[in-house]
Amino acid sequence: MERAISNRGNSLAAQIPSFLTVLNDPWCPTTNPDGIVNLGLAENLRINAHALTYGDGFSGSHKLKASFCRFINGRFSPQTALRPSHLAITSGVSNALECCAWALADPGDYFMVGRPYFNAFRTIFGSRPGVRLLEVEFGGVDPFSMVAVQRYERAFTEAKSRGLRIKALVLCSPDNPLGRCYSENVLKEYMKFCSRNGLHIISDEIYALSVWNNPRLPNAQVFVSILSIDLEGIINPSFVHTVWGLSKDFGATGLRIGCLVSQSNKLVLEATEGISLHNIPSSLADQITTSLLANDSFTTNYIEVNRYRLAESYKFATCQLQSHGIPFLECNAAFFIWVNLGAVVKNATAEEISARLRAEGVYIAAGEHYGAEQTGWFRLVFSHPLTVLEEGLKRLTRAIQ
Ligand SMILES: Cc1ncc(COP(=O)(O)O)c(C=O)c1O
Known part of the structure; x- marks a missing residue:
């Protein structure tokens, strides 16, 4: 059996605060009479002021999770419909990415990225979780082509021979800074590469909905979410993780709302929950986003x-x-x-x-x-x-x- 989580991720999963089960099931005399009466947390508000409390826990309110699922199911065409248990809401996509590093890697491990790449990956993965970047050179090969995967293979083999521990490949899809999308076939090729080498794939889809028409590129590849691909025979689904949020597609970097979707790796989400106090989204941002995503028109x-x-x-x-x-x-x-x-x-x-x-x-x-x-x-x-x-x-x- 492949291990789908690092040692550190495993121990974080064990640290989920026990009172989160309390927050998850709040008593209400009319809607949840069998719920738990919470006299344990230092909150000084009436019970109906839910939005200014610790809410339903630290990884997004139930309503926001439901809104995210509905929205992503409508826009990203996932193979398996997203359910609230498949995701954690974080304070922005940087946070969601960082949670991947906490959960999937141990300090000194490496994540692969193709050059050029979003510069903050270095900080996001490196500064707190201590995960380093293994940069892949393309030498003129198109990073969005099938052949590019050979460059990853070469870099992986070379790094392995130097004793580096490589845990994941990070794809920015659509790409920052090149502004292009990966085809389904290329995404599959990247996933097969990960599968052959026991790597996780993290697909950063923060620009998913900001794909536009360039008349000079009439056949340009449009966005394909990794969530929409049938993984059967390609990769163990517990090695596939996606992040998205409102910072770019809704021009709302200050809202600080992102999500980590891991449909088949419960432990990754548990590890994320284990440190959710560090990633808790503002309950006001949570409320605003819930109603924004629910407003289809x-x-x-x-x-x-x-x-x-x-x-x-x-x-x-x-x-x-x-x-x-x-x-x-x-x-x-x-x-x-x-x-x-x-x-x-x-x-x-x-x-x-x-x-x-x-x-x-x-x-x-x-x-x-x-x-x-x-x-x-x-x-x-x-x-x-x-x-x-x-x-x-x-x-x-x-x-x-
Ligand atoms: C590819 C990519 N991922 C993540 C982020 C960070 O997003 P957030 O502001 O939601 O943390 C950015 C922001 O520029 C980005 O370009």
Whole structure:
């Protein structure tokens, strides 16, 4: 039997606070007369002010979990319909990712990521759980192609021979910073690679609904959730974990609501529950999100308008880039464009280009922060109002001329 959890994850699962069963079953004379009367927690509110208490526990209210399930079942087409017992709500997606590190790895273990990658993975996995990143180089191979998986295989074999303990592969799907989606076949290939090597796969789907139309890429791959794939014969489902939240698709980074979905690995969710005091979402954010996700006409309209506006901003930004001869990689998802300023400012280091940008009063992050394989690349965020974008691009083009 493969072990589907680390030693640390196992011991965290054993630490679930016993009073969570109390919070899970609160007494109410009319709706739950057999529930538990909670005289044990220092809360100074009337019982109907549920939203300002510790609620139903530390991993999201029952109502929010139900709202998430309904929403994800409607939008991500999961093979197995999501139930509240399949997920934990956390204070943002960073927290959900960190819970994966706590539960699946021990300090000094490694998670694999393809270059370039979302820079905060280093902090999220590294700073508290002590999990390191094993960066995979593609050497010009398209990271969204089947062949890319061979690069992971090579990096895995080489790292294994150096005695590194590798526990998981982290996919950002759609990708940050490249703004592209993985096809079902490529996702399956990644999962087969994980299965062959006893690795978990963590799919960060935070940009799932921010996929838009790029007329210059008419056949662009659209988003496919890992939840929608039939895992039979591909990977043990207890090795598959997904995170999503409201920070990006609903433009609400300050709301701090995310979730970790692990449909077949109860222990991962128990380990997460074990440290849920550190990840408890605000009950007010919990309430707001519950009603937001339950409002179908609002969410449908919001997602549609968001996609339209992202496409418009992308069109505007890329027209500006083209007219100034700045090369970039086309994409159709998320909020950024991978631009090659090094191709325009010849023989300059990333620091020198960054300094020129700052001198003109504009900031964009250098590819080096994202583990880019080549220097000169920058990640330009285009999801701004047109006035901001226009001013920023004006400054950018001045800086590199
Ligand atoms: C790929 C990815 N995952 C996770 C996060 C963090 O999300 P949150 O603000 O919900 O913690 C971000 C934020 O930029 C992101 O780009």
